Amino acid sequence: xxxxxxxxxxxxxxxxxxxxxxxxxxxxxxxxxxxxxxxxxxxxxxxxxxxxxxxxxxxxxxxxxxxxxxxxxxxxxxxxxxxxxxxxxxxxxxxxxxxxxxxxxxxxxxxxxxxxxxxxxxxxxxxxxxxxxxxxxxxxxxxxxxxxxxxxxxxxxxxxxxxxxxxxxxxxxxxxxxxxxxxxxxxxxxxx
Ligand code: F6P
Numbered sequence: 001x002x003x004x005x006x007x008x009x010x011x012x013x014x015x016x017x018x019x020x021x022x023x024x025x026x027x028x029x030x031x032x033x034x035x036x037x038x039x040x041x042x043x044x045x046x047x048x049x050x051x052x053x054x055x056x057x058x059x060x061x062x063x064x065x066x067x068x069x070x071x072x073x074x075x076x077x078x079x080x081x082x083x084x085x086x087x088x089x090x091x092x093x094x095x096x097x098x099x100x101x102x103x104x105x106x107x108x109x110x111x112x113x114x115x116x117x118x119x120x121x122x123x124x125x126x127x128x129x130x131x132x133x134x135x136x137x138x139x140x141x142x143x144x145x146x147x148x149x150x151x152x153x154x155x156x157x158x159x160x161x162x163x164x165x166x167x168x169x170x171x172x173x174x175x176x177x178x179x180x181x182x183x184x185x186x187x188x189x190x191x192x
Contacts, residue, residue, distance in 0.1 A: 004133060004155065005041070005050075005140040006148050006174040009059040010034045014087075015170065021079060021086035026062050032192045033171045034063045040173055040188055041067060041140060050138040053077060053129075060142045067140070076129050079144035083116025108164040119164050123150050130154060152176070155183045 010030025014022045026034065041050070052069050054060035055077035064071060085093050085100075094101040097114070104111040112118035117125075126147070133139060141151065145168050153163035155176050168174075173188040 002137045003175050003177045004151075005044070005138070006151060006168075006176065007037070007063070007140070007142050007172065008145055008148060008168060008170050009057075009063040009142055011170055012059040018089045018091075019087050020090070020093075021082040023057050024059065026059050029192060030059070030063065033190060034066055036190050036192060037063065037173070038066050038068065040190060044173075044175065044188070045138060048138055050140055051136065053139060053141045053143075055079065055143045055147070057144075060144070064142045069140070074129055076125050077141065077143040077147055080119065080122050080146035081113065081116040083113035085113050085116070109160050119146065119150065120160075122146060123154070123160075123163075126150055126154075148174070156185070157182060 010026045010033035012026050012030060013024040014020070015030075016027050050069050052064050052067050052071045054064045054071065054073050056073050056075050057078055060077070061073065082088075085097065088096070100111075100114065109119045112121060130151070141148075146164070148168045149163050149166040152158070152166055152168070152174065153160070155178070158166060169189065171190045171192045173190070175186040175188070176183040
């Protein structure tokens with residue numbers, strides 16, 4: 001029986017500073033998660049084959065680096081592009097682009113950052129990833145909050161408007177096992 005495992009990257013320096021987007025390295029705490037992940041995955045997967053997919057951003061590649069499995073990087077797994085707001089905190093966005101901040105609050109699924117993307121855009125660019133996932137055995141995807149929300153929402157049949165609010169904590173491995181009707185879900189938080 002195959003499973004899809006989802007995890008955000010270990011805590012990044014941008015996470016620590018409350019900045020969105022960017023391509024920052026992982027923090028010491030994030031490194032601890034990266035080091036603890038192989039044992040958690042092994043416990044779950046045993047000797048079954050598994051592939052690891054990451055985005056092209058260094059925080060996902062660093063989080064995956066101790067995992068002894070074949071790896072693939074996908075540009076389509078990069079975090080939602082926040083355009084002109086990339087690298088800012090939510091407070092800075094609210095101050096500099098108050099109308100945008102409000103528009104996003106009103107319709108988070110459809111709101112597209114200036115020069116960037118919406119959740120709807122992300123779902124479109126994830127199509128090839130989802131098609132490939134349907135053909136594969138066990139896959140562990142290490143990527144980003146918005147991307148995991150979209151993948152999780154797709155497999156769990158969550159209504160679009162709710163997707164941008166799905167709770168995807170850091171340092172938690174999510175296991176989805178497709179069944180005849182919907183997916184079975186398990187979550188493994190690591191206390192790091
Ligand atoms: O803060 C981490 C992060 O992954 C950002 O890089 C990204 O812009 C954001 O979360 C997505 O979450 P939300 O859509 O709730 O702003």
